[in-house]
Amino acid sequence: MYVLKKIGLIALGAILLLLTACTEIPKPTPELEPTPVLEPEPTPELEPQDGQSEEEDQPGEGVPPTALEAATTVLRALKNGDMKxxxxxxxxxxxxFSPYAYVDTKTxxxxxxxxxxGLMGDPTERIWRTYPGxxxxxxxxxxxxxxxxxxxADFMSDAEVSVNEMLGESTTINNLNEVYPKESHNFVEYYIDGFDPVYEGMDWRSLCLVFEKIGDDSALVGIIHNQWTP
Incomplete structure (x- = not known):
């Protein structure tokens, strides 16, 4: 009888060990830290390219260009010596090319x-007219x-600008509208009202760019310089 009880206890112990093994409590899964959300880096502002001028940033001409737009392009080219x-x-x-307000169609x-x-690099001396006085x-x-x-003078930066209206008046006869009738031409004048107070405005300068109307387009036909003359 004792032997049977011992065998029974051993069997019971084996069963309990087996149940314990089968019902082992799983270890808790460690909590994962949330993945941080990366903010996009701001796109850096582009710096202007080396050598880029303010003039390149200016708006282009309309299609077709106005007389003022055409004159602005030509004047900018003249300032830069860009005869092309x-x-x-x-x-x-x-x-x-007229050195004074009177346009001499003969000379x-x-x-x-x-x-x-090729004019800017041309060494040829030419007779352009005579000096007044x-x-x-x-x-x-x-x-x-x-x-x-x-x-x-720096007409591009310092001048007062007018379209089809003369600003500079000198003792020289101005026959612009006779040579270039307003019905078929436009002109833009760049006028600077003197530099040195000592001269009381007698050192004024102006430059007129004259364009022939060709339909809606324009073509440069005259560059007239003007200043005080004796």
Whole structure:
């Protein structure tokens, strides 16, 4: 009888061990930390490219360009000595250069598109007219003429601008509207009202760019310089 009880206890112990093994409490799964949400980095602002000028940022011309838009492009080219761009705007008849307000259709020099492109580097001295008062010949290379009778002041930055209205008045007869009738031409004048108070405004300067109307388009036909004359 004792033996049977012992066997029974052993069997019971084995059963309890088996149940314990089968019902082992699983270890708790460690909690995962939430994945942080990365904020997108701001896109850096692009710096202007080296050599990029303020003029390149200016709005372009309309299609077709207005007289003022055309004149602005030509004046910018003149300021930079860019005769290739000036030539691109030139009329097929060429461009006439007048050192003073009176346009002399007989003696003022006219240059074709092809001639205009190479003028800045042309060493040829030409007679452009005579100086008022002294009567001496204005005998200059184109670059010298440019410095005295085209861009002799910063018209791009300092000038008052008018379209089809003359601002500068001198003792020289102004026949612009006779040579370039308003029905078929537009002009834009850039006028600077003197530099030195000592001269009481007598050192004023102006530059007129004259365009022929070709349908809705424009072609440069005249560059007229003006200033006080004795």
């Amino acid at each position: 761009t000036v030539a691109a705007w030139a009329s097929r008849k060429g461009v006439r 003022d020099l006219v240059f074709s598109r092809d001639e205009l492109e 002294s009567g001496d010949l204005i005998e200059l290379t184109f670059k010298e003429y440019y410095n005295q009778f085209i861009y002799d």
